[in-house]
Amino acid sequence: MDIQRKDVHNSETPVLCRACESRHRGVCGALTPDQLLQLSRHSTRRAVESGTELVGESLKTTSYSNIISGVVKLSKMMADGRQQIVGLQFAPDFLGRPFRSENGVSAEAATEVKVCSFPKAAIERMISEMPELEHKLFEQTLAELDEARDWMLTLGRKTAGEKVASFLLLIATHAFPDNESDSVTFDLPMSRTDIADFLGLTMETVSRQLTKLRKDDVIHILNNRHVSVPDLSRLSERAGS
Amino acid sequence: MDIQRKDVHNSETPVLCRACESRHRGVCGALTPDQLLQLSRHSTRRAVESGTELVGESLKTTSYSNIISGVVKLSKMMADGRQQIVGLQFAPDFLGRPFRSENGVSAEAATEVKVCSFPKAAIERMISEMPELEHKLFEQTLAELDEARDWMLTLGRKTAGEKVASFLLLIATHAFPDNESDSVTFDLPMSRTDIADFLGLTMETVSRQLTKLRKDDVIHILNNRHVSVPDLSRLSERAGS
DNA sequence: TGCCCGATTTGACGCGTATCAAAGACATCG
């Protein structure tokens, strides 16, 4: 089972509502059936391949999207090319921030991504008419802020080994939000270079730390992407706390 | 002129409204005179000294505050004591997040801080009655998220020298949001240890980098706290971008 | 199947920052 598959719903209806209504961070739980219908008239569903830039300067300013499946990375870059991934978004997160033109974050598909997009004007009208909807977006933003701050602790204070373990734990958690057992299997949604850019490390250091976790039998890796964690608590220990 | 003084308004009226109504990130611009009056009946204004914990487990859950003056640091700590400051809040920021009990961030006065507090119940009632107010809080949260992500780039990808320059720039900017000239003078709102915890460095490294900036005449420091920057653009170069 | 090319791993080495320790500055209080 891979991450993408995990977050796909089996409905084929190309409307925003069906894609996300039952998910906690989705934006549509706040809408009435009528409103969903209205919104879905303007929405378009599409799949983009890994590496596609979803938000640079262009797309974001004209539309918003719900992530149906896949993983999107948000990143910042310095003038000299140094890059930092500042967040990962999983289905059913909302992509594109209201009331902002742009602040220098670019969004790129980390895996193959399916999104349901609709025009900026449509969602902004609905927001102004429906406090409920704004509340939903507010909740997601608060959750993102929490995640950003958690990650600041990781970036600023953890060792390379702890960072890599934290990353694996993050992916395991998001891929299986309600996993109860102590073991998990999943696919890494991104390359070693991306992981390094997320952790503030180099590719080589990420690789070495993964090797160390493998040698210590904390994880198993197949084909560079399939990861299985036999005991989550041992991984958690490695992550610091 | 020091940072605290800068953000104090000259009104002595102990109501929330007077303290923040004209500031961009204040929460009260959205309220009508009647509502301000109503709210100010429940509000209490107080000053706390540097080092006081404003939000650990206790205070935050029962009240919200507007920062009238001073600087508040938000931090996270690992089990073994490693600490990371995940944000600084200046007047007229709002302290205490709606719809959340707590997520492990503690808030501590970095300088002497004046706050205007009011009961959780009062603000939550007003929020539910006034979309405007929620919108205002949403805007602040979005701004905090931007700042958090900017700082993630600093933590993950900048060198010690760039980090320290970025910090000075941050303080200069927040102390004088609309400074036009190329030179500024301000007081550091916190100790070297705090700065280190904000930058993901050690105290010693912060000290060495400050010394280097001083030797290169990018900044001047008096009494370990008074900083003057003759040319902001030179400091900005040191910060990376 | 075998070749090719990008991604990943592994190795050797250097640098930047942490660590440990001591000296110096500054504020408080007798």
Added chain:
DNA sequence: CGATGTCTTTGATACGCGTCAAATCGGGCA
């Protein structure tokens, strides 16, 4: 005004991670 304690600076050394380079892996395609 000098003693005391805390914060800051400075110095010497160690080590983790970055850098550069080469080897190996894995997937795509003929």
